[in-house]
Amino acid sequence: MLKKIVVLFSILLAAVTTQAQTADEVYNKYFDFNKARMDQNSDLALTLGQDIIPNADKLKANTRLNFYYAIGNLFENDGQSVKAIEFYQKVAAAMPDYYVAQRALGYLYLKDVQDIGAKLNAAQSDINENKRLTRLYTIAAKKALPYLKKAQACDPTDETLSIIKSLYKNMGDTQGAATLNARLKVLSKNCVDLLDDK
Incomplete structure (x- = not known):
């Protein structure tokens, strides 16, 4: 019995050490x-x-x-996309001013918004489905917006600005649209475009 335990322990130890890698x-x-x-x-x-x-x-x-x-x-x-989002999120959490990761996240989340938007357009005649999809659209848009706004604040493009305005319009958020420029100005104060590798 002891011999079996020793053999089993040796095999387990060998498996663990082959999986673990040194820093080098x-x-x-x-x-x-x-x-x-x-x-x-x-x-x-x-x-x-x-x-x-x-x-x-x-x-x-x-x-x-x-x-x-x-x-x-x-x-x-x-x-x-799901795996990409996982790793971009790690970067955005650690370096929220690194707008390159923010833009990547915004556009990846925008895919969900666009998919829901297409379904919403197709469900115009079904009131209940339209309400459900409108809620989902708003949730998805609110997920994409913070990332798109940071990207727009740090590296403005007509395309990103147009998307942001369209999301506010489609959600019926007139206040969000009206205060957009002021919020972009605040977000533009801390922008990082390169990550230090050292």
Whole structure:
């Protein structure tokens, strides 16, 4: 019995140690990950990035944020919006003034708004369904708006501004639309466009 326990413990220990990576190993993979991205080898970068994710805590905080943004971008470009949002959210939570992540989140959440909007247009004759979809539209729009506003405040574009105004109009939020410029001005005071990797 003791022999079986020792063998089982040895196997378990071997499995754990093969899964755990040292900080140097994680940084080596991070270097390879960045090289693959620079070489525009998205498939390899995505594979390497997914290997890094369980051990990303071994990266320094700034490096980890860069990694999270980069892997989020790879997931987004691969059509994996849910995973992209997960990593962009980590960046936005740690660096709320980094408007590049804010813009990415805003446009990813906007996809839900657009999907609900299309269903809402198709349900014009069904009063109950129209009310339900209108509520869902408002919830989705309110989720996208803070991110879009930060992006617009820091890096204004006609497209983003038009989307923001359209969301307010479609929600019937005249006060939000009327105070938009003042809020954008406040949001524009702290803008970060590059993450420090050191």
